[in-house]
Amino acid sequence: MIESVRAHSDFHADWNVVDANGLTVTPGFIDVHSHADFGPFLHDDDTTKVLQGVTTEVVGNCGISLAPTTSERRTLLASAFEPRLSELEPSDGSFAQYLAAMDERGYVTNFAPLVGHNTLRIAALGMEAREPTDDELAQMGKMLEEALDAGAFGLSTGLIYPPGTFSVTSEIVALAERLRPNTLYTSHLRSEADALLEAVAEALHVGESTGTRVQISHHKAAGRSNWGKTRESLALIAAARARGVDVHQDVYPYLAGSTSLRAALPPEFHAGGAEATLARLRDDTALSKLAARIADGAPGFENLVKQAGYDGILIATTASGRFEGMTLSEVGHELAVDPFHALVHVLVQERLEATMTIFLMNEGDVERVITDAHTAIGSDGAYAGSGGKPHPRLFGTFPRVLARYVRERRTLSLGAAIHKMTALAAHIFRLPDRGTLAAGQIADIVAFDADTISDDLDYRDPVRAPKGIAWVMQGGRTVVQGHSYIGARNGERLRPAPA
Ligand SMILES: [Zn+2]
Structure with a gap:
């Protein structure tokens, strides 16, 4: 924990000093949109985020979480989203037991887990292309509440992915009604392309009709014929906010997306x-x-x-x-x-x-979304440890924001960019003791060289630690030094703030 923040001159010879001369020192970055769910179960430490200065990740996005499931539907869940799930010890499939299994393996970064709608739907009715019966919907609702009781931060949807794509809005509303004031609804919208505006309206409707807070994931306008539509989508979101809907969005700093x-x-x-x-x-x-x-x-x-x-x-x-x-x-x-x-x-x-x-994207849309005051940063990085040539956002999102959108294009001030990566993210996900440097906060801290920080990656050569991160401290312990991870899974699973 940070005991106090004081001037440099207040120095004691017997203190252990961590040098930050010439560096920018900020709270550890918060990746509000991660797919690192499998990370704790990997043998090797998943260092893709911590080497970027990220100390906290929100996982379980796009409707995809690794629990809950049932013994009959476990194979189906694995084949839909995470084949390595079948390598794990069988469990009762509950969200609580899944959290306990992760806790036992340990975390490189802090995890804030969401429960996925696709996952709930597979547990209740498999991959069937229809609406749930009343019983099945009640079963999904019950599993959602159990996940919230166990420590989920909210419900995510991925409405372009099966089986989420088979749902209608009333199903999402029925589930979101069970969310609580300290949790939220996050959504990979039903369309980010031709039907973007209708899809934004659907997410806002979920928030407005249930009173739940809303996070619109990796906001974009996909496809050449849709470029420029973020002008209208952000206006729709702002109008809802003016009506009292608590809604934010996030973005990754690239013109390409990535998915299955x-x-x-x-x-x-x-x-x-x-x-x-x-x-x-x-x-x-x-x-x-x-x-x-x-x-x-x-x-x-x-x-x-x-x-x-x-x-x-x-x-x-x-x-x-x-x-x-x-x-x-x-x-x-x-x-x-x-x-x-x-x-x-x-x-x-x-x-x-x-x-x-x-x-799929255009620079004008990325810049319009990233400069909006209600936009946080999420990597949407690939599933942990999946190898190959993943989208460079997995290794480079946060340094790239600071290199490209702060230093090179001057789209954002350094302060505005850091706010998005830290305090704003902590506000959205209600992480009261993260995201600022102040007395009483947990000492998740990153020090970087603002003149040299960069992702230095391209789409065919996307696997490398970024440049310019000097050190990362997590819970007061140095875990990254000189571009190497030297920690020992010092992260922890975060709990939603009391309602
Ligand atoms: Zn997504």
Whole structure:
């Protein structure tokens, strides 16, 4: 804990001095949108965030958490989101037991876990493409409340991902009604592209009709035809805020996104789970329907291929390691097939276990979102330890904000950027003893060189510690020194502030 903040001249010879001459010293950064959920279960320490100066991560985003589940649905959850889940000791599947298992393994950074709507839905009704029965909805609500009792910070949705994509708004509202004043609703919107404004309105409606606080995840306007729409989306959000909705948003500082390659498929391809999807990808009739569905760009699903083009999709990670760092056009060239069949080939060969980096955004939108006073910073970094050529945000988000948007483009002042990464994030997630340097706060601190800090990464060469972070202290102990992690899982699981 920080005992007091005092002038440099108040110095005692017997004190242990940590040098910060010439450095900028700030609270440890808070990554409000992380997918590092599996990190504690990895044998190696997941240092991707702490080397950036991050000391706290909000996990369980985009509707995806590793619990709760049931013994019957555990395999389905693993095949949908985290194959390594099946390597773990079986548990009763409860959120409480999952938290206990993580606590036992230990945390590199502090974790603030959300419970995912996709995960709840898989537990209650699998990957079925329909609305839940009243019983199933009640079961989801009960599991949500158990997760909140156990220490979840709120409910996340990922409404472009199956099975979340099969839900209607009233289902989300029914669940959000069970949230409590010290928890919140976070959402990967139902569309970040053609139906962006409708999707923002849906998230705001969830907040307005239930009184719950809302966090709009990785806010963006995806696809060339939608560039500029953040002007309207931010206006919608500001209008809701003026009506009393407690709503914020977050952003990552890149023009490309990243997600599972299977997100390129329309919802009907996902019904029934991974095996059913693979069967459709091997069926010629289904494939010609798929080709037409992607090409015609009709509404009804988030058509990522249409928005980015095959040249704009770079394979990030695959189960086998093949194709990583290649665009779908390049894969097609190598296999002597058209890029559509390259997409199908990778999905089938890798049994759907592939992720992509996808070029969808425009600098004007990123800058408009990042400068909004209610925007925090989230990496949306890939699942911990998934290897390959992940989107560089996994290793570089926070240094890049300081390099590109503070130092180079002067989009943000240094103070404004730090506020987004620290105090604002702590305010949104109600972390009362993090995010500022003051007496009584936990000593999560980072020291960096504001003149040299940089991510120094690119999309085909994305795995490296950033430059310019001098040291990171977590809970008063130095855990990063000279670009190396020297800690021993000194992080902890955070609990929501009392209501
Ligand atoms: Zn997301």
